[in-house]
Amino acid sequence: MEPTKRGRVRVETTAKRVRVYVEGRAVADTTRALLVWEVPYYPTYYFPADDVRMEELKATGETRHSPSRGDAVVHDVAGRAGAALVYGDDAPLDQIRGHVRFDWDAMDNWFEEDEEVFVHPRDPYTRVDILPSSRHVRVEVGGVTVADSHNPRILFETGLPPRYYLPKTDVRLDLLRPSETVTHCPYKGRAVYWSVGEEESGRDLVWSYPTPLPESQKIAGLVAFYDEKVDVYVDGVLQDRPKSKFA
Structure with a gap:
């Protein structure tokens, strides 16, 4: 894994297949997910937009700002308000450009390979x-x-x-x-x-x-x-x- 840091944010790649489900449908399925440490305690998954069913997302017209990650467009997911953020080409972290971040609790199921995971992604540095x-x-x-x-x-x-x-x-x-x-x-x-x-x-x-x-x-x-x-x-x-x- 090649880490990148900007301020308090760490970004790494993972070789795991990661899937997100809503109402029994996979809204994201990738082997190219990013692990992004938005907080020090654990990472969050970011998905390449090409591996997301973008037809399930609807832009709200709102943006959400982070000092380290820049502005993201807020999207509803399958009718769930504000459940995804989409980062454009102007994100200060080039690794997250063109990536989608889903709100963990707004989704129904998360899988790493074929094992369901809860609360947040497993941190590769936690033993x-x-x-x-x-x-x-x-x-x-x-x-x-x-x-x-x-x-x-x-x-x-x-x-x-x-x-x-x-x-x-x-x-x-x-x-x-x-x-x-x-x-x-x-x-x-x-x-x-x-x-x-x-x-x-x-x-x-x-x-x-x-x-x-x-x-x-x-x-x-x-x-x-x-x-x-x-x-x-x-x-x-x-x-x-x-x-x-x-x-």
């Missing part, structure tokens, strides 16, 4: 390692021990604090209240949540991946806590609460 450990991990919420384990699996993910995934048999499940919250991770899959107690501060503190993606199978059915919001003791030592976007 997830899941390691078994014999460390003693104890979790307190409001001074009450809700988990105590000598058999954690520690998940190390680039750019995020380590997460301690614990067997349910080491967790006070009687203190957990099922939540309706469901989230998706492009590296781990679909997560379900629990709250601790009735206070707002205890909402969605706990999660698990019942059927994670193949590369994260080691955490299947295990339970993790937001260390940013609970007290975690590792081998008897209280850990500093991480400073992250989840704090």
